Amino acid sequence: MPFAAGYFLSYLFRTINGVVSVRLAADLGLNAADLGLITAVYFLVLAAAQIPVGVMLDRHGPRRVQSALLLVAAFGAAAFARSTGPLSLLMSRAVIGLGVAAALTAGLKAIVLWFPRERVALVNGYMVMLGALGAVAATVPAEAVLAKTGWRDLFDILAVTTAGTAILIFFLVPERDVDGSSAAAGGGLREILADRRFWKIAPLSGACIGSAWSMQGLWAPAWMTDVEGMTRTEVVTALCATAIVLSLGASLLGMLASWTRGKGIRPETLLAFVAILFILAQLGLVLRLPLPTIGPWLMIAIVGSATVLSFAIISDYFPKEMAGRANGVLNVVHFGWGFLAQYGTGLLVALWGQQDGHYPAVAYQVAFGVNVALQTASLFWFAMPGRGHATTPALDRVDFALDSNATGSIFSPGVPILLEEPLAQGEW
Template sequence: MQISTAWRIARVFLPFAVGYYLSYLFRTINALIANHLSSDTGLGTADLGLLTSVYFLVFAIAQIPVGILLDRFGPRRVQSVLLLLAAAGAGLFAISTDFLSLLIARAMIGLGVAAALTAGLKSIVLWFPRERVALLNGYMVMLGSLGAVTATVPVDHLLAWMGWRQLFGVLAVATGATAILIYAVVPERGIVPSAAGATLGFVLGDRRFWRMAPLSATCVGSTWSLQGLWASPWLTDVEGLDRASLVRQLFMMSIVLSAGAWLFGTTVHAIKRKGIGAETVLAMVAVLFIAAELSLILRVSLPSILLWSIVAIVGTATVVSFAVIADYFPPELAGRANGALNVLHFGWAFLAQYATGLILEQWSANDGHRPVQAYQVAFGLNLVLQIAALVWFALPWRRSIASWMSSILFFRPADVSCAVERVGLYEDSVILLPADDNADW
């Protein structure tokens, strides 16, 4: 039977997009309710950083087993069961009165939404043509990142009359309803058995993965850490924004975030049709992100909203990273491969978010505000590691270009031909790698 695109969108794509929307909302909401949590429960800066970042820690730990479960049982069953756990976590968060119970509730939420994106990506791989995967990944992340939009002005208005506890009660009900929706509406799809050798070890043994993954993790994880929590205190402590101005800027950042997913999806879709690898886009995004962070740290005279919008948009560069992954590995390994990359994304987000809180606490607060030097040190350490990851990512290009230039200078046609075959970073790029993916670079 011929299945229409509209049918696939309605019964496969949109239900998983709703689940990812809730995941993004849970991820970023603490930036807006941080003051309420601190005043109601007496949390310090480090405790607040740990409470918020434990979501990322649990999320990261769960990625490998979740990826295996997705490849084995399919996204419908895995996502619906886990979202029920997230609903229970949100309900516990709503009634918690001490740090430990809040921490456990936040961890339950993180585990419950651990498959939110990868289940959606897996469903796209299973139900849609391969050439549409990057574009649909972009739309998935775009719709999901509307959760970050909701976690600004709309949530601020809700907090004015219902409080953060009641809000989490509403989120618990919505998350449970989404779990039921996915189980009831999404059809089953036969899972293709993995080919011989197509295991997690196959993914982790691929050198291309380890060239790309650290750069993706340090950039994407850092922007999640910033937008999910630390952008808010920077804007108040360093830039002196009041509550209304802060909420407006967070709202604009979230709009840019959502638009970025669409931009990255369409860009990758377009360049791949021209035979250019998505790695080129990832490198450009990393350079732009590093430049924006450096400008913030050095207090360059540029509009704050411009720099923070660049920071925000990098949060959806997962669209680019997962497009790269889709080219590296077959569909039956999509869950494992995406999960492995997400371990690094969310693991880095946890480390960056928690470490930032620890570093900031080394400076005394003056009237509730910490000095700019504290933020410069905390953000600067993260920046140094991103630059190191970019250098690691670019090493094969440097070596290949040097070999090619050497061949040109010495005018040896045979060497030039050999060098041209090797220039480039990955197959599917404009210039190809050797046939052996594991060849020594």
């Protein structure tokens, strides 16, 4: 629960600009490109911090790392509340991003340490579900606070709450011994980066999850306002609905992954299926198909919780001693893509200029269409043969036992390698 609280705050910070962006633009004269960069720098800093944070998690454990970094996020929120222009907003947002850099991976590391591997996807789902409620808090509740106090007071409240959460994690979470001997800088990273399976899943996971985060965090309300002509109240209500679906989707995907694993269906298959639905939902927006306005956005929200699947896959590939680094490297891709998608969308949309205070539909269609093309390419890459190999040639130890749930893995030092030939159950 304490780690879920940290992830709750991370999700709130990630999506809060969707609600406060109108007031930021009005108060400080920001355009779409400015908003895109200020919001996206959060992802950029998160991406840059993931590998060192992963090393720290494997060396020092999630309790110490999470509590220390959340204090940094609290400072960033307080600085954001006192910002007077684009540069100070950008720097404060970057500090917030650094402070929540371990919000997800600390919880994932704790789960790997405390739970058996076959339960990881399910427990991941519960944690992401609780954390994703932060996206709910960033809609109607945040709007209510904004209406009474303004965006500066809102961020002051968030600063105090974040500092309190850091203190609770430090004093309430029990210490679990971790083996930090293999967590030296660079230790284990070569094995992760040399694993071909990682480079099959990473582009697809990043393209879909990172894009979903960027869309829900900023461009969903912009689309609803500029393209659909929805009122402020309608937009906030719709965002609340998507946030609730995001939270429930995490739990659903976790339970589904746990259940299908028992049926011999690997989480890679579920991830590919979710990616296809994501692409179709975006095409519904780009092509302006006669669908309910909220429909595609609900599907996009669910994809934002697909980290449940991605990290379950990664936990199958690497031992728990490397979990922090493995999750961190994958998160570099997630957050890096989130930055590119969020900022890139802002740059493309701004090319058209505003008309009567709104950007035209074609601007969003082109920007979203570029994202869809990249996601489709990553899906084809993922589906290409050859993902069942790692590059490490030497095997110091072989554990190979087949049962009804066999994955056909051979384990080298820290790197499980799938067999070239699929098992009788079929290749995922």
